[in-house]
Amino acid sequence: MNPPRLIVFAILAIASLQTATVGQVAAVPIRAIAVNAVNDPQLDRENNAKRWIRGLIQNELITIQTVCSLTPEQSQKLVNIAEEQWRTKLLTAIRSYVESNNRNNVDFEQRVEKLANTWLESVLTPEQREKWNEEIASRLEFRRRVVVGKMVIESEKRHGLSAQQMKDLEPILIERWRDSWWAMYRSGSLPETKYSWVSAILTEAQQTNGNDRAAIRSEHYMSGGSHELPNRSLSERFELNGITSAESIPLEKLKAQENED
Numbered sequence: 001m002n003p004p005r006l007i008v009f010a011i012l013a014i015a016s017l018q019t020a021t022v023g024q025v026a027a028v029p030i031r032a033i034a035v036n037a038v039n040d041p042q043l044d045r046e047n048n049a050k051r052w053i054r055g056l057i058q059n060e061l062i063t064i065q066t067v068c069s070l071t072p073e074q075s076q077k078l079v080n081i082a083e084e085q086w087r088t089k090l091l092t093a094i095r096s097y098v099e100s101n102n103r104n105n106v107d108f109e110q111r112v113e114k115l116a117n118t119w120l121e122s123v124l125t126p127e128q129r130e131k132w133n134e135e136i137a138s139r140l141e142f143r144r145r146v147v148v149g150k151m152v153i154e155s156e157k158r159h160g161l162s163a164q165q166m167k168d169l170e171p172i173l174i175e176r177w178r179d180s181w182w183a184m185y186r187s188g189s190l191p192e193t194k195y196s197w198v199s200a201i202l203t204e205a206q207q208t209n210g211n212d213r214a215a216i217r218s219e220h221y222m223s224g225g226s227h228e229l230p231n232r233s234l235s236e237r238f239e240l241n242g243i244t245s246a247e248s249i250p251l252e253k254l255k256a257q258e259n260e261d
Contacts, residue, residue, distance in 0.1 A: 047234070049097040049108070050252070053090050054238075055230030056112040057082055061240045064120065067135045068128040075240040081119045082238045083245035087252065089115050107183040108229060143182045148173045150185065151193050159198060159206050168201045 061082060064070065070078065090111060097106045113136075120132060151173055152166050161169065173193065181191045199207060234252045237244040 045098045046094060048231075049094040049106075050087075050234055051231035052108055052229040053086060053093065053112060054232035054234065054236075056108055057086055057116065058232050058238055059230055060112055060116045061238060063135070064116070064132065065241055067131055068124060070123075070128075070241065072241070072243060074123050075243045076246075078119060078123050079238045079240050079243060079245040080249060081123070082116070083249045083251075085115070085119070086238075107180065109186070110179055110183065140179075143185075144174060144177055147181050147185045147190070148177070150190055154190060155193050155198055159202060161201075161206075165201050169198060172197055172201070 061078065064078070065075065093106055093108055093111045097108075100106060117132075117136065120129065124132060148170055152161075152169050155161060155169060156166055176197065178191070184191050237251065239245075
């Protein structure tokens, strides 16, 4: 084996030994973090949260363009606002995720939606704003129908509701709607349908036998199912209709890239 090859193998051997040793004390190698962090939420949680939020923002920008037909000037203004504010305005969501045990404790989607809605105040015309308000209202209505429908079905399984009772229960649940219920549904669970909400529509026999009916059911009903959020690199600018955020706005590099440099 010639000397250059010996040198290469020696370097690889040392690198492998250092990786094994450092991995027990600190973390996986820098390059591995950049690749694996998306798949393993235990690795570099902060960068995971930032990628997810940027992905959600980019998706919301595209929806805004689809609904409101922004002009090039409006598109430029909006992506600049998004680029400037995504970190400062979403620090709480990022911090909550880093400090929590899992992503289900943080509703990234609704936080991005509410923030993006404020960005539009200085961007949209009155006519466009009306269209976007209709979009938001339709989105929330769809979510209510989906989640409340699942809750009604679950109550039917538990209490043996008739078709009329199911219809009667729906407005009761809608009246108690919370936006956090959608986040629970998306994470694979359902909010509790309290007995006090249902009892008013139950017959005396259903009130007596409700717990027994639930006890004999062994099935597990998964509602929404866990899902992956979209992710966007921290070094990839927000883009809308072929227009990217201004070059004068600095981008945040991944920690791995900063360390590597």
